[in-house]
Amino acid sequence: MLSIRQQDTYRFIRDFILRHGHGPVLEEIAEGLGIQSRGTAHRYVQALADAGLIEVIAGRHRGIRLTEQEEEDRSAYILPLVGNIAAGLPIEAIPGEEHIDLAEFFMGPNRFVLKVQGDSMCEAGIMDGDMVVVEQRNRADDGDIVVALIDNEVATLKTLYKNDDGSLTLKPENSLLPPFRYPADRVLIQGVVVGQMRSYR
Amino acid sequence: MLSIRQQDTYRFIRDFILRHGHGPVLEEIAEGLGIQSRGTAHRYVQALADAGLIEVIAGRHRGIRLTEQEEEDRSAYILPLVGNIAAGLPIEAIPGEEHIDLAEFFMGPNRFVLKVQGDSMCEAGIMDGDMVVVEQRNRADDGDIVVALIDNEVATLKTLYKNDDGSLTLKPENSLLPPFRYPADRVLIQGVVVGQMRSYR
DNA sequence: CATTGATGCTATCCATACGCCAACAAGATA
DNA sequence: TATCTTGTTGGCGTATGGATAGCATCAATG
The missing domain is CATH 1.10.10.10 (Winged helix-like DNA-binding domain superfamily/Winged helix DNA-binding domain)
Structure with missing residues (x-):
């Protein structure tokens, strides 16, 4: 020790x-x-x-x-946080904050994980095959990435915007795909994305 | 008691x-x-x-x-894996695999975390402010995302390609930035990116 | 009322952790 | 080679922290 x-x-x-x-x-x-x-x-x-x-x-x-x-002997769930890295600069040490505690980073009440299929959110850095951590919740704020159920039938991962007339816009983060606008009663928020992770093999 | x-x-x-x-x-x-x-x-x-x-x-x-x-006791670090989500489809339950163990996902020998600054890897889903988990290693395979030290001075995060003549190409995943080619002796591989994570607040 | 157990305080002993310095030996460098 | 730098070792001192003991208080209990 x-x-x-x-x-x-x-x-x-x-x-x-x-x-x-x-x-x-x-x-x-x-x-x-x-x-x-x-x-x-x-x-x-x-x-x-x-x-x-x-x-x-x-x-x-x-x-x-x-x-x-x-x-x-190192705690199995804490990774050392070495510093910042930016293209063209030396790795810059982060003073003070020295560890990433995975629990602190991702854990919380009422959370679950979904595996993402497709590229509809790729410009937000959520790629095909990524895992997203979702906190189960009925309400979301403007700009949150949400899991939304439309017409009680199809679930989608989109960025949520609230319009002045009460309707909601669900926007894919992919310039090839258009945003869609729905009346509020057709959309059920199932959760809000609070984290994302990816593993390279 | x-x-x-x-x-x-x-x-x-x-x-x-x-x-x-x-x-x-x-x-x-x-x-x-x-x-x-x-x-x-x-x-x-x-x-x-x-x-x-x-x-x-x-x-x-x-x-x-x-x-x-x-x-x-890992229970504090396991999130339920509910299923796949794709735009336009119901959430599809994943049979068999039901949990994501954060330790299994990210932990390993000689790993550390770097906080990414800049958008040079954004098209690979690594955004400004993301954390990347790096495994400290001297060698890397073609196509790996690596932390490379150039001329013992600047550290960068890039995709690595090995050329036939022995030189190395470091490619930013951002179409605004050009790839660069270096003789092998100017590039020191410091580690390979094995994971990536992001937290939304 | 006496007993018991849980809780809390202070004081003391001594090993550990931490730090400094000096001296010497072994690279490194001109 | 001569000189400087760096690694290695031992001695020394101080502050911190672990271990232990003794005493006091309070509540519960028979």
Whole structure:
């Protein structure tokens, strides 16, 4: 089990390698941790190597590598949030926020998942085969992406707009498909999309 | 049978570990329970350990762990998978597969999350502000979406194509942006995108 | 009324975690 | 080669936190 500072050290090293392509030097680690002592940094590095999280080539400058195996003790549902990435810029570390908790990201009361078929929402980043997390609800706000049942027969995934005359517009996010307008009593909101996910294999 | 305060303590500890990734310190437990005494907090921790709900590593700072069975309890991370949805059709129930396990969907060894800035991959359904799950790896296959470091300076998110002459093409998924071709030694693969997620607020 | 259990406080002991520095050895570099 | 940088090790000190004990209060109970 790692101490707090050991965990800090591991995160710093991992982020550093991802950002620079090579390992840090002890002094850079110390600076990253906000301490003055190379010796202390070295001690943390040793602890991480003992724990099997990193590999150290003895004596070698910048001789720190990440191990292939994942640490088992990390909570199984939290992924490290390394930083922002934008085309043409180095990965920018996010200060403060360091983890994505999948539960926090997606879980909530009355939620379920639908698998999306078709490209009708592709311009909103919802592609064929994606999963959408839907919160069951009867009401929705203007601009929400909703699961709507029309005439009690067909269910669709669309962006909802409320018109001044009380009618509703359901708009596919695909410029090939036209929006449709319905009187409110033909449309039943079944839920609102609160999340979306995709897995590449 | 746990007393009221013991239950409070257990809830606090479990939430703390899920939130922070490591156990609380006695003083934090005391504060969480609204009491002033580390000693009292310690007594509750002992009771929970005796009851088998937590494990305590003696003497170790923050040495509280959840028991195996508690950690295995995934129910908090499983969403019901209701079915497929396609425009113009009723929701079609999926036979067999009935749940989405977030861990199974996203977790794996050596993975981390990056927050995407910009629209360079929007036609692949990766929008500004999305999170991508990246598996840290040095090699990638043709057509993979990768995090690539160019000239050890700039990191980008692009689709990777390998050319016959050994060079690599990095292609933005945005018809406004051109693909670029690099000699292999200028490009360092830092990871491959294995998942993507988005949260609507 | 005495007993018991749950709850809470304070004080104390000592191992752990954390940090600094100095010295030396082993790369790296000019 | 000479010099600088970096890795490695050991010693030292301080602050924090875990473990334990003793005492007090209160409510429930027979």
